[in-house]
Amino acid sequence: MQVDDVLLKNATESHISQHIRILEESVRLVLESKNKKTREDRYELALQHFSALSKIRKYADKNQKKRIADAQDYFMIMNEHYKHPERIRKQEKQKLKRQKRDLFYETWNHQDSLLVYIAGSYDFHTAYIGNRRCIMLAPIEELDTLPALKKQIAKIQQIDNVPVVFELATVSNYRRKSLIENNIPFITDKQVFLPFIGTMLFDEKDPQKLTGKFVYFTQQLFLFYTTILQSQSKEWGYRLSLREKKKKYFVYEYLFEENPILSVKRFDALSEEWLEFIKDNRRKGGLQHNYDVVIGPVADDNTMETVQLYIANILTASEAVERLRYNKVNNQVSFHTEKALQYLQLVRRTSYARNDL
Structure with missing residues:
Protein backbone atom coordinates (compact mmCIF):
# COMPACT_ATOMS: atom_id res chain seq x y z
CA MET A 1 0.00 0.00 0.00
CA GLN A 2 1.34 3.42 -0.97
CA VAL A 3 1.85 6.10 1.69
CA ASP A 4 -0.90 8.21 0.09
CA ASP A 5 -3.33 5.27 0.38
CA VAL A 6 -2.51 4.88 4.07
CA LEU A 7 -3.06 8.58 4.69
CA LEU A 8 -6.37 8.45 2.79
CA LYS A 9 -7.52 5.39 4.75
CA ASN A 10 -6.64 7.05 8.08
CA ALA A 11 -8.35 10.28 7.08
CA THR A 12 -11.51 8.39 6.06
CA GLU A 13 -11.56 6.50 9.38
CA SER A 14 -11.10 9.73 11.33
CA HIS A 15 -13.84 11.47 9.33
CA ILE A 16 -16.31 8.60 9.82
CA SER A 17 -15.53 8.25 13.52
CA GLN A 18 -16.07 11.97 14.11
CA HIS A 19 -19.46 11.96 12.37
CA ILE A 20 -20.57 8.83 14.26
CA ARG A 21 -19.47 10.28 17.62
CA ILE A 22 -21.35 13.55 17.08
CA LEU A 23 -24.41 11.76 15.68
CA GLU A 24 -24.66 9.35 18.63
CA GLU A 25 -24.08 12.07 21.20
CA SER A 26 -26.71 14.29 19.57
CA VAL A 27 -29.22 11.44 19.45
CA ARG A 28 -28.62 10.71 23.14
CA LEU A 29 -29.28 14.35 24.07
CA VAL A 30 -32.47 14.47 21.99
CA LEU A 31 -33.75 11.41 23.85
CA GLU A 32 -32.64 12.49 27.32
CA SER A 33 -32.68 16.31 27.48
CA LYS A 34 -35.65 18.08 29.10
CA ASN A 35 -34.74 21.37 27.40
CA LYS A 36 -36.82 21.88 24.24
CA LYS A 37 -34.26 24.20 22.58
CA THR A 38 -31.43 21.75 23.25
CA ARG A 39 -33.48 18.92 21.73
CA GLU A 40 -34.34 20.99 18.64
CA ASP A 41 -30.72 22.06 18.07
CA ARG A 42 -29.34 18.58 18.63
CA TYR A 43 -31.92 17.05 16.32
CA GLU A 44 -30.82 19.35 13.48
CA LEU A 45 -27.16 18.55 14.23
CA ALA A 46 -27.89 14.81 14.25
CA LEU A 47 -29.68 15.10 10.89
CA GLN A 48 -26.66 16.87 9.37
CA HIS A 49 -24.29 14.11 10.47
CA PHE A 50 -26.76 11.40 9.41
CA SER A 51 -26.68 12.91 5.89
CA ALA A 52 -22.88 13.26 5.96
CA LEU A 53 -22.50 9.57 6.83
CA SER A 54 -24.83 8.62 3.97
CA LYS A 55 -22.59 10.49 1.53
CA ILE A 56 -19.31 9.03 2.83
CA ARG A 57 -20.69 5.48 3.08
CA LYS A 58 -19.58 4.56 -0.45
CA TYR A 59 -15.93 5.16 0.53
CA ALA A 60 -16.15 3.06 3.70
CA ASP A 61 -14.90 -0.49 4.16
CA LYS A 62 -17.10 -3.33 5.42
CA ASN A 63 -16.51 -2.66 9.13
CA GLN A 64 -17.01 1.08 8.73
CA LYS A 65 -20.29 0.51 6.85
CA LYS A 66 -21.56 -1.61 9.74
CA ARG A 67 -20.69 1.14 12.25
CA ILE A 68 -22.41 3.72 10.05
CA ALA A 69 -25.52 1.51 9.76
CA ASP A 70 -25.68 1.03 13.54
CA ALA A 71 -25.35 4.77 14.17
CA GLN A 72 -28.03 5.58 11.60
CA ASP A 73 -30.34 2.94 13.09
CA TYR A 74 -29.91 4.72 16.44
CA PHE A 75 -30.95 7.97 14.75
CA MET A 76 -34.06 6.34 13.17
CA ILE A 77 -35.25 5.13 16.57
CA MET A 78 -34.73 8.59 18.06
CA ASN A 79 -36.56 10.13 15.09
CA GLU A 80 -39.67 8.07 15.86
CA HIS A 81 -39.65 9.22 19.49
CA TYR A 82 -38.98 12.84 18.54
CA LYS A 83 -41.43 13.17 15.65
CA HIS A 84 -44.20 10.83 16.83
CA PRO A 85 -44.36 10.76 20.66
CA GLU A 86 -48.08 9.87 20.66
CA ARG A 87 -47.44 6.94 18.36
CA ILE A 88 -44.67 5.71 20.65
CA ARG A 89 -46.95 5.90 23.69
CA LYS A 90 -49.59 3.95 21.78
CA GLN A 91 -47.02 1.32 20.85
CA GLU A 92 -46.00 0.94 24.47
CA LYS A 93 -49.64 0.37 25.48
CA GLN A 94 -50.03 -2.19 22.70
CA LYS A 95 -46.87 -3.92 23.83
CA LEU A 96 -48.28 -4.30 27.34
CA LYS A 97 -51.37 -5.93 25.88
CA ARG A 98 -49.26 -8.28 23.80
CA GLN A 99 -47.45 -9.41 26.92
CA LYS A 100 -50.76 -10.91 28.02
CA ARG A 101 -51.25 -12.83 24.79
CA ASP A 102 -52.11 -16.52 24.69
CA LEU A 103 -49.73 -19.27 25.80
CA PHE A 104 -49.38 -21.06 22.48
CA TYR A 105 -46.08 -19.29 21.94
CA GLU A 106 -42.72 -19.53 23.64
CA THR A 107 -40.49 -16.54 24.25
CA TRP A 108 -37.68 -15.83 21.74
CA ASN A 109 -34.81 -14.29 23.67
CA HIS A 110 -32.30 -13.22 21.03
CA GLN A 111 -33.45 -9.64 20.40
CA ASP A 112 -30.30 -8.25 22.04
CA SER A 113 -28.25 -9.80 19.23
CA LEU A 114 -30.20 -7.88 16.56
CA LEU A 115 -29.85 -4.33 15.32
CA VAL A 116 -31.89 -2.06 17.55
CA TYR A 117 -34.35 -0.99 14.85
CA ILE A 118 -35.20 -4.64 14.02
CA ALA A 119 -35.59 -5.62 17.68
CA GLY A 120 -37.89 -2.65 18.23
CA SER A 121 -40.08 -3.27 15.18
CA TYR A 122 -41.66 -6.59 16.19
CA ASP A 123 -42.90 -8.75 19.01
CA PHE A 124 -40.86 -11.98 18.78
CA HIS A 125 -42.11 -15.46 19.73
CA THR A 126 -41.22 -19.05 18.99
CA ALA A 127 -44.01 -21.29 17.71
CA TYR A 128 -44.24 -24.90 16.59
CA ILE A 129 -46.12 -25.66 13.38
CA GLY A 130 -46.37 -29.42 13.12
CA ASN A 131 -42.91 -30.50 14.13
CA ARG A 132 -41.24 -27.37 12.73
CA ARG A 133 -40.03 -24.65 15.05
CA CYS A 134 -40.29 -21.14 13.64
CA ILE A 135 -40.00 -17.51 14.73
CA MET A 136 -43.22 -15.46 14.73
CA LEU A 137 -42.87 -11.73 14.07
CA ALA A 138 -45.84 -9.50 14.93
CA PRO A 139 -45.14 -5.97 13.56
CA ILE A 140 -45.54 -3.24 16.14
CA GLU A 141 -46.30 -0.75 13.39
CA GLU A 142 -46.54 -0.70 9.58
CA LEU A 143 -44.72 -3.52 7.78
CA ASP A 144 -41.48 -2.50 6.09
CA THR A 145 -40.70 -2.58 2.36
CA LEU A 146 -39.95 -5.92 0.71
CA PRO A 147 -36.14 -5.35 0.39
CA ALA A 148 -36.02 -4.32 4.06
CA LEU A 149 -38.00 -7.43 5.11
CA LYS A 150 -35.57 -9.70 3.25
CA LYS A 151 -32.59 -8.10 5.01
CA GLN A 152 -34.31 -8.39 8.39
CA ILE A 153 -35.10 -12.07 7.83
CA ALA A 154 -31.47 -12.71 6.87
CA LYS A 155 -30.23 -10.96 10.04
CA ILE A 156 -32.61 -12.98 12.23
CA GLN A 157 -31.69 -16.28 10.56
CA GLN A 158 -28.00 -15.59 11.10
CA ILE A 159 -28.81 -15.90 14.81
CA ASP A 160 -31.49 -18.61 14.69
CA ASN A 161 -31.69 -20.47 11.39
CA VAL A 162 -35.36 -21.46 11.35
CA PRO A 163 -38.30 -20.17 9.26
CA VAL A 164 -39.47 -16.62 10.00
CA VAL A 165 -43.25 -16.07 9.82
CA PHE A 166 -44.96 -12.65 9.83
CA GLU A 167 -48.12 -12.52 11.92
CA LEU A 168 -50.29 -9.80 10.32
CA ALA A 169 -53.61 -8.32 11.35
CA THR A 170 -54.40 -7.34 7.75
CA VAL A 171 -52.54 -7.34 4.46
CA SER A 172 -53.29 -5.57 1.17
CA ASN A 173 -53.74 -7.58 -2.02
CA TYR A 174 -50.55 -6.06 -3.40
CA ARG A 175 -48.51 -6.89 -0.30
CA ARG A 176 -49.99 -10.41 -0.15
CA LYS A 177 -48.97 -11.08 -3.76
CA SER A 178 -45.50 -9.67 -3.12
CA LEU A 179 -44.95 -11.88 -0.05
CA ILE A 180 -46.14 -15.01 -1.86
CA GLU A 181 -43.98 -14.33 -4.93
CA ASN A 182 -40.93 -13.99 -2.68
CA ASN A 183 -41.75 -17.05 -0.52
CA ILE A 184 -42.05 -15.01 2.66
CA PRO A 185 -44.27 -16.88 5.17
CA PHE A 186 -47.17 -15.02 6.78
CA ILE A 187 -50.40 -15.62 8.67
CA THR A 188 -53.53 -13.43 8.69
CA ASP A 189 -57.10 -14.01 9.82
CA LYS A 190 -58.01 -15.06 6.27
CA GLN A 191 -54.89 -16.66 4.88
CA VAL A 192 -52.00 -18.89 5.90
CA PHE A 193 -48.92 -19.02 3.66
CA LEU A 194 -46.20 -21.36 4.98
CA PRO A 195 -44.07 -22.47 2.02
CA PHE A 196 -41.57 -24.29 4.26
CA ILE A 197 -44.26 -26.93 4.93
CA GLY A 198 -46.05 -26.53 1.58
CA THR A 199 -49.16 -24.86 2.99
CA MET A 200 -51.34 -22.08 1.56
CA LEU A 201 -54.89 -21.79 2.93
CA PHE A 202 -57.65 -19.28 2.14
CA ASP A 203 -60.86 -18.40 3.92
CA GLU A 204 -63.62 -19.69 1.63
CA LYS A 205 -65.96 -17.05 3.05
CA ASP A 206 -63.87 -14.42 1.29
CA PRO A 207 -64.55 -15.27 -2.38
CA GLN A 208 -62.55 -13.80 -5.26
CA LYS A 209 -64.45 -11.30 -7.38
CA LEU A 210 -64.55 -12.35 -11.03
CA THR A 211 -66.04 -9.77 -13.38
CA GLY A 212 -65.56 -8.63 -16.94
CA LYS A 213 -63.21 -5.91 -15.81
CA PHE A 214 -59.88 -6.31 -14.07
CA VAL A 215 -60.35 -6.06 -10.32
CA TYR A 216 -57.56 -4.60 -8.20
Missing part, protein backbone atom coordinates in the same frame (compact mmCIF):
# COMPACT_ATOMS: atom_id res chain seq x y z
CA PHE A 217 -55.68 -7.84 -7.52
CA THR A 218 -55.93 -8.90 -11.17
CA GLN A 219 -54.59 -5.54 -12.26
CA GLN A 220 -51.46 -6.19 -10.22
CA LEU A 221 -50.79 -9.32 -12.25
CA PHE A 222 -50.96 -7.31 -15.46
CA LEU A 223 -48.88 -4.30 -14.44
CA PHE A 224 -46.57 -3.60 -17.36
CA TYR A 225 -43.37 -1.61 -16.87
CA THR A 226 -41.37 -0.08 -19.72
CA THR A 227 -38.78 2.65 -20.20
CA ILE A 228 -37.75 5.05 -22.95
CA LEU A 229 -34.06 4.43 -22.11
CA GLN A 230 -32.52 1.59 -24.13
CA SER A 231 -29.60 1.14 -21.72
CA GLN A 232 -32.01 0.81 -18.81
CA SER A 233 -34.15 -1.75 -20.62
CA LYS A 234 -31.06 -3.86 -21.30
CA GLU A 235 -30.04 -3.60 -17.64
CA TRP A 236 -33.51 -4.74 -16.53
CA GLY A 237 -33.32 -7.71 -18.90
CA TYR A 238 -29.79 -8.57 -17.75
CA ARG A 239 -30.80 -8.54 -14.07
CA LEU A 240 -33.79 -10.76 -14.81
CA SER A 241 -31.55 -13.25 -16.65
CA LEU A 242 -29.28 -13.43 -13.58
CA ARG A 243 -32.23 -13.97 -11.24
CA GLU A 244 -33.80 -16.61 -13.50
CA LYS A 245 -30.39 -18.16 -14.33
CA LYS A 246 -30.92 -17.77 -18.09
CA LYS A 247 -28.11 -17.57 -20.65
CA LYS A 248 -29.80 -14.84 -22.65
CA TYR A 249 -32.39 -12.11 -22.26
CA PHE A 250 -34.77 -10.19 -24.51
CA VAL A 251 -35.59 -6.52 -24.96
CA TYR A 252 -38.99 -5.75 -26.47
CA GLU A 253 -39.52 -2.46 -28.28
CA TYR A 254 -43.07 -1.05 -28.42
CA LEU A 255 -44.72 1.90 -30.08
CA PHE A 256 -47.13 3.68 -27.72
CA GLU A 257 -49.90 5.62 -29.43
CA GLU A 258 -50.98 8.11 -26.78
CA ASN A 259 -54.72 8.69 -27.08
CA PRO A 260 -56.86 11.38 -25.38
CA ILE A 261 -59.14 8.61 -24.12
CA LEU A 262 -56.36 7.51 -21.75
CA SER A 263 -55.69 9.11 -18.39
CA VAL A 264 -51.92 9.72 -18.48
CA LYS A 265 -49.91 11.17 -15.59
CA ARG A 266 -46.51 12.69 -16.40
CA PHE A 267 -43.79 13.63 -13.95
CA ASP A 268 -41.21 15.67 -15.84
CA ALA A 269 -38.80 15.89 -12.89
CA LEU A 270 -38.12 14.71 -9.34
CA SER A 271 -40.60 17.11 -7.77
CA GLU A 272 -42.51 17.38 -4.49
CA GLU A 273 -45.60 16.07 -6.31
CA TRP A 274 -43.63 13.02 -7.47
CA LEU A 275 -42.36 12.41 -3.91
CA GLU A 276 -45.90 12.50 -2.49
CA PHE A 277 -47.08 10.15 -5.25
CA ILE A 278 -44.34 7.63 -4.38
CA LYS A 279 -45.01 8.03 -0.64
CA ASP A 280 -48.74 7.27 -1.01
CA ASN A 281 -48.15 4.15 -3.08
CA ARG A 282 -45.38 2.77 -0.88
CA ARG A 283 -46.96 3.47 2.53
CA LYS A 284 -50.53 2.48 1.69
CA GLY A 285 -49.63 -0.35 -0.70
CA GLY A 286 -51.15 -1.16 -4.07
CA LEU A 287 -52.23 1.49 -6.54
CA GLN A 288 -53.23 4.81 -4.98
CA HIS A 289 -54.32 6.36 -8.28
CA ASN A 290 -56.68 5.82 -11.22
CA TYR A 291 -54.32 6.61 -14.10
CA ASP A 292 -54.07 4.32 -17.13
CA VAL A 293 -50.41 5.23 -17.68
CA VAL A 294 -47.79 6.88 -15.45
CA ILE A 295 -44.62 8.34 -17.01
CA GLY A 296 -41.67 9.73 -15.09
CA PRO A 297 -38.65 9.06 -12.87
CA VAL A 298 -38.41 5.69 -11.13
CA ALA A 299 -37.74 5.21 -7.41
CA ASP A 300 -34.76 2.86 -7.64
CA ASP A 301 -31.39 2.33 -5.94
CA ASN A 302 -30.24 5.78 -7.08
CA THR A 303 -33.06 7.66 -5.38
CA MET A 304 -34.39 5.28 -2.71
CA GLU A 305 -32.30 6.47 0.24
CA THR A 306 -33.61 10.04 -0.08
CA VAL A 307 -37.18 8.83 -0.71
CA GLN A 308 -37.08 6.70 2.45
CA LEU A 309 -35.79 9.64 4.50
CA TYR A 310 -38.73 11.69 3.20
CA ILE A 311 -41.27 8.93 3.92
CA ALA A 312 -39.85 8.68 7.47
CA ASN A 313 -40.39 12.46 7.89
CA ILE A 314 -36.66 12.99 8.39
CA LEU A 315 -36.43 15.23 5.33
CA THR A 316 -39.03 17.76 4.21
CA ALA A 317 -40.24 17.61 0.62
CA SER A 318 -38.09 20.60 -0.40
CA GLU A 319 -34.98 19.11 1.29
CA ALA A 320 -35.55 15.77 -0.42
CA VAL A 321 -35.99 17.40 -3.85
CA GLU A 322 -32.77 19.38 -3.34
CA ARG A 323 -30.86 16.16 -2.55
CA LEU A 324 -32.41 14.35 -5.53
CA ARG A 325 -31.06 17.01 -7.91
CA TYR A 326 -27.68 15.28 -7.75
CA ASN A 327 -28.93 11.73 -8.40
CA LYS A 328 -28.76 9.84 -11.66
CA VAL A 329 -32.40 9.43 -12.69
CA ASN A 330 -33.84 6.49 -14.61
CA ASN A 331 -37.14 6.53 -16.43
CA GLN A 332 -40.24 4.35 -16.23
CA VAL A 333 -43.48 4.14 -18.21
CA SER A 334 -46.00 1.96 -16.38
CA PHE A 335 -49.26 0.72 -17.89
CA HIS A 336 -51.95 0.04 -15.29
CA THR A 337 -55.09 -0.93 -17.20
CA GLU A 338 -56.17 -3.26 -19.97
CA LYS A 339 -57.36 -0.20 -21.90
CA ALA A 340 -53.84 1.27 -21.94
CA LEU A 341 -52.32 -1.93 -23.34
CA GLN A 342 -54.58 -1.66 -26.40
CA TYR A 343 -52.52 1.32 -27.55
CA LEU A 344 -49.21 -0.57 -27.53
CA GLN A 345 -47.83 -2.07 -30.71
CA LEU A 346 -44.87 -4.48 -30.69
CA VAL A 347 -42.11 -3.25 -33.02
CA ARG A 348 -39.33 -5.78 -32.45
CA ARG A 349 -37.78 -8.22 -30.00
CA THR A 350 -33.99 -8.27 -29.64
CA SER A 351 -32.08 -11.14 -28.05
CA TYR A 352 -28.88 -10.61 -26.04
CA ALA A 353 -26.40 -13.04 -24.54
CA ARG A 354 -26.13 -12.63 -20.78
CA ASN A 355 -22.54 -11.34 -21.07
CA ASP A 356 -23.68 -8.71 -23.58
CA LEU A 357 -24.77 -5.70 -21.51
